[in-house]
Amino acid sequence: MPNVIEAAALTKTFGAVTAVDRVSFEVRRGEIFGFLGPNGAGKTTTTRMLTGVVPMDGGSVRIFGHDILKEPVQAKQRFGVVPETSNAYVELTAWQNLMLMGDLYGLDRAHSERRSRDLLETLGLYGRKDQKVQGYSKGMKQRLILAMALLHEPELLFLDEPTSGLDVQSTQMILVLLRDLNTDGTTIFLTTHNMEEANRLCDRIGIIRAGKIVAIDAPERLKTAIDRMHRLEVSFDRPVLADALVGLDGVAEAYRTGDKWQIVTEDPDLVIRSLVAFSGDCGAAILTLNTLAPSLDEVFLRLTGEEQP
Numbered sequence: 001m002p003n004v005i006e007a008a009a010l011t012k013t014f015g016a017v018t019a020v021d022r023v024s025f026e027v028r029r030g031e032i033f034g035f036l037g038p039n040g041a042g043k044t045t046t047t048r049m050l051t052g053v054v055p056m057d058g059g060s061v062r063i064f065g066h067d068i069l070k071e072p073v074q075a076k077q078r079f080g081v082v083p084e085t086s087n088a089y090v091e092l093t094a095w096q097n098l099m100l101m102g103d104l105y106g107l108d109r110a111h112s113e114r115r116s117r118d119l120l121e122t123l124g125l126y127g128r129k130d131q132k133v134q135g136y137s138k139g140m141k142q143r144l145i146l147a148m149a150l151l152h153e154p155e156l157l158f159l160d161e162p163t164s165g166l167d168v169q170s171t172q173m174i175l176v177l178l179r180d181l182n183t184d185g186t187t188i189f190l191t192t193h194n195m196e197e198a199n200r201l202c203d204r205i206g207i208i209r210a211g212k213i214v215a216i217d218a219p220e221r222l223k224t225a226i227d228r229m230h231r232l233e234v235s236f237d238r239p240v241l242a243d244a245l246v247g248l249d250g251v252a253e254a255y256r257t258g259d260k261w262q263i264v265t266e267d268p269d270l271v272i273r274s275l276v277a278f279s280g281d282c283g284a285a286i287l288t289l290n291t292l293a294p295s296l297d298e299v300f301l302r303l304t305g306e307e308q309p
C-alpha cells in the first residue's frame with residue numbers, strides 16, 4: 001500500500017524547547033492513524049508541520065509524494081484539516097462559512113451548495129445552517145469545522161483532538177462519520193488523548209513523548225505488548241534502594257510511590273521469587289505484595305513516562 005504521509009526526521013524548536021525531535025513515520029493509504037501523547041508532547045506542532053501551517057526546522061514532509069514546502073498547493077488540494085482551535089468565522093452563519101470555504105478551494109457554487117447540504121444533514125446541522133456560528137455549542141462548532149474540512153472531498157483528513165470536550169451525541173456523530181469516510185477510502189490522521197477512542201478507531205497508533213516517537217504499532221499489537229507487562233506493588237519494613245530492586249531478576253522498572261514500590265515486569269512469577277530471595281538476603285521483611293492487572297491506559301502512561309512521580 002503506498003504511503004500518503006511520509007514524515008522524515010521532522011524537527012521543530014521554540015527557543016530552548018525542542019517541541020518535535022526527529023520524528024519519522026509513514027501513514028499508508030486508506031488507514032486511520034492515531035497520534036497519541038500527553039499534553040505538550042508535540043502532537044499539534046507535528047500536525048502543523050505536516051499540514052504546512054508552520055515550517056519545520058529540520059526534516060521533511062511528503063503528502064501524496066508532494067513536498068509540503070516545495071509543492072504546498074498540490075499537497076493541500078488533497079487534504080482537509082480540522083484544527084485544534086476553530087477556524088470558523090463566528091460572525092457568519094454555518095452556510096456562509098461553507099460557501100467561503102468553497103470559494104477558497106475554487107469549487108463552483110452549485111457543487112459547494114450540494115455538498116454543504118449533504119454534509120450538514122449528515123452532521124445534524126442543516127436545520128441551523130442560517131444561524132450565526134457564535135450561537136453554536138462547542139459540539140456544533142466542531143461538526144461545522146469537520147464539514148468545512150470535507151467540502152472539497154479530500155483524500156486525506158487531519159484532525160487535532162476532534163472529540164475533546166464534546167458531548168456524547170457530537171462525539172458519536174463525528175466518530176461514525178470518520179468511520180464511514182474511511183470505509184469509502186479516506187485516509188485519516190487523528191491526534192488524541194483518548195486511548196480508548198484510538199483503540200476503537202485506528203489501524204495504527206503512534207505514541208509521542210516529549211517530542212519523540214516512543215511506539216508505532218497496531219492497537220492489538222500494542223495491547224499484546226501491554227499484556228506482557230505486569231505491575232507488582234511491594235512494601236518492606238525498612239528502606240531499600242531503587243538500584244537494588246532494579247538489579248533483581250525479572251524487574252524491568254522499579255519506582256517508589258509513598259511507602260511502596262511499584263515494579264514493572266514481564267514475568268511476575270520470577271519477580272516474586274527474586275523479591276523473596278532479596279528480602280532474605282538483606283533482612284528487609286516484605287510487609288505487602290500485590291499484583292496489579294495491566295490496563296490500556298497504563299501502557300500509554302508507561303510509554304509516555306507520565307506514570308512515574
Ligand SMILES: Nc1ncnc2c1ncn2[C@@H]1O[C@H](COP(=O)(O)OP(=O)(O)OP(=O)(O)O)[C@@H](O)[C@H]1O
Binds near residue numbers: 014042
Ligand atoms: N508557538 C509556540 N511557542 C513556544 N512554544 C511552543 C509553541 N507551540 C508549542 N510550543 C511548545 O512545544 C511543546 C509541544 O507543544 P504542542 O502544542 O505541539 O503539544 P501537544 O502534544 O499538541 O499538546 P496538547 O495536547 O496540550 O495540545 C510544548 O512544550 C509547548 O509549550
